[in-house]
Amino acid sequence: MPASARHQVTFRNKNQVTGTFITFEGIDGSGKSTQLRLLANYLKQAGCDILLTREPGGTPVGNRLRAALLDAQEEVDPLTELLVFAADRAQHVRRVLRPALALGQVVFSDRYADATAAYQGAGRGFSPELISEIIQLATEGLKPDLTLLFDLSVDDSTTRTRRRTNGSQRGDRLDSENAEFHTRVREAYLQLAQREPERIKVIKTSQPLELTHERVKETVVPFLRSRGHVPHHEVETSSSEFSR
Numbered sequence: 001m002p003a004s005a006r007h008q009v010t011f012r013n014k015n016q017v018t019g020t021f022i023t024f025e026g027i028d029g030s031g032k033s034t035q036l037r038l039l040a041n042y043l044k045q046a047g048c049d050i051l052l053t054r055e056p057g058g059t060p061v062g063n064r065l066r067a068a069l070l071d072a073q074e075e076v077d078p079l080t081e082l083l084v085f086a087a088d089r090a091q092h093v094r095r096v097l098r099p100a101l102a103l104g105q106v107v108f109s110d111r112y113a114d115a116t117a118a119y120q121g122a123g124r125g126f127s128p129e130l131i132s133e134i135i136q137l138a139t140e141g142l143k144p145d146l147t148l149l150f151d152l153s154v155d156d157s158t159t160r161t162r163r164r165t166n167g168s169q170r171g172d173r174l175d176s177e178n179a180e181f182h183t184r185v186r187e188a189y190l191q192l193a194q195r196e197p198e199r200i201k202v203i204k205t206s207q208p209l210e211l212t213h214e215r216v217k218e219t220v221v222p223f224l225r226s227r228g229h230v231p232h233h234e235v236e237t238s239s240s241e242f243s244r
């Protein structure tokens with residue numbers, strides 16, 4: 001049997017996945033990456049070992065795909081975009097996520113397959129059937145155990161993104177899509193959360209950073225405990241961490 005086929009068979013057995021896979025989603029400027037950083041620091045100080053990764057760009061080849069995908073100067077056809085996000089995901093699932101989960105690790109990914117449903121499905125208009133086929137192909141059925149969806153109005157997220165990019169346009173190629181695009185993406189994310197309320201927890205980020213951080217901890221820490229990844233001790237997040 002070729003090595004690649006052996007790899008497939010090994011990881012098809014779901015019982016071998018013993019780790020915990022948590023994903024972080026939201027429209028651009030929703031505060032997702034800031035909250036992910038705060039949570040990861042908190043858990044690290046509490047003695048919980050986390051593998052932090054992201055899409056696109058969770059592998060060396062994925063990083064190169066990311067640069068091409070997000071370059072605001074590139075004209076990328078929507079079909080190319082869909083397939084390249086899927087290629088990045090296939091590499092990530094096979095080379096990083098499955099192996100880490102098989103070792104029992106806690107893995108946090110900044111974006112995963114829900115982003116394809118929201119951005120390429122609702123945003124670009126590819127059919128739900130094609131989107132789920134492509135997701136299935138790239139993930140081979142690997143689903144997050146928990147997803148935090150950071151939610152903010154498109155107006156507020158645009159204000160945040162502008163602040164980040166020094167008042168100029170939104171930053172990368174997808175950031176710079178118009179408000180209707182980001183509204184479709186936001187609505188699609190909220191629909192996904194309605195459809196899968198057990199997995200996807202919506203966290204509103206219009207409140208102060210500290211309060212959102214508390215909500216995130218209240219959602220994630222008991223979940224990790226219930227799966228046997230116990231933070232060793234309680235810690236307080238230092239106030240300096242809240243300065244953006």
Ligand code: TYD
Nearest residue numbers: 028033055056085111112115116119174175
């Ligand atoms: P992200 O890394 O969250 O951007 P930022 O640098 O602003 O934190 O995500 C990069 C962009 O890629 C974001 O606009 C969403 C988009 N994206 C998709 O369109 N489809 C996908 O499947 C993924 C994973 C991301």
